[in-house]
Amino acid sequence: MSIERAMDILRKYPLCNHCLGRLFARLGTGLDNEERGRAIKDYLLMRIHERILNEGLSDELLNDIKALAMSGHEPSIKFLSNMGINVSPVKCYVCGDNIFTRLNEWADNIANSLRSLGIEFRSFRLGSKVPLDILSRELSITTEFNVSSAESIKREINRELGKRVSAILGVPFNREEPDVEVVIDINTGSVETQVMPIYILARYRKVHRLVNGEGR
Ligand SMILES: [Zn+2]
Secondary structure, three states: OOOOHHHHHHHHOOOOHHHHHHHOOOOOOOOOHHHHHHHHHHHHHHHHHHHHHHHOOOHHHHHHHHHHHHOOOHHHHHHHHOOOOOOOOOOEOOOEOOHHHHHHHHHHHHHHHHHOOOOOOOOEEEEEEOOHHHHHHHHHHHHHOOOOOOOOHHHHHHHHHHHHHHHHHOOOEOOOOOOEEEEEEOOOOOEEEEEOHHHHHHHHHHHHHHHOOOOO
């Protein structure tokens, strides 16, 4: 999908940087979605600014900057306030109160739950339960604008949480055969953990070998 389409989307739906960036997930390797969304908004503002310098200010261009400002784009908010126009950001259409600001808090909860298992695990798998209304708003945008390059919000949340938890505990995540599995419900913040049967079996064998004096 062309970056120009991002303006069409933002005219209709205010999206935070994460939720806009995910729609263009295939563009700009090395950027995370937050950086990508921010870069797209910067680019759109520069395009509008260029047109204002060339053609003069029109209602169309002014409304586009307002749409960017409403999506929380600081440079657009500043641009307007220099013109004496105050626009406050509104909630992200997809994720609401920007759930991504809570990633660190959730990662801490997950790390604590895994620690409280009291076992030494070598890897973990992480999943999340995302409220249905968020998923259906996301789907409505990708359908309406025919976006095939989007990453799902669930995947972004799992990856961002996995990275953080992995850094806290020093244990890799999402291996093929993890020792433990953890699922967070992002609606309630509650965390469920499960020790995988294969881990229990391996521990049992190890203990068994030690008891019987084997393997020394
Ligand atoms: Zn969002």
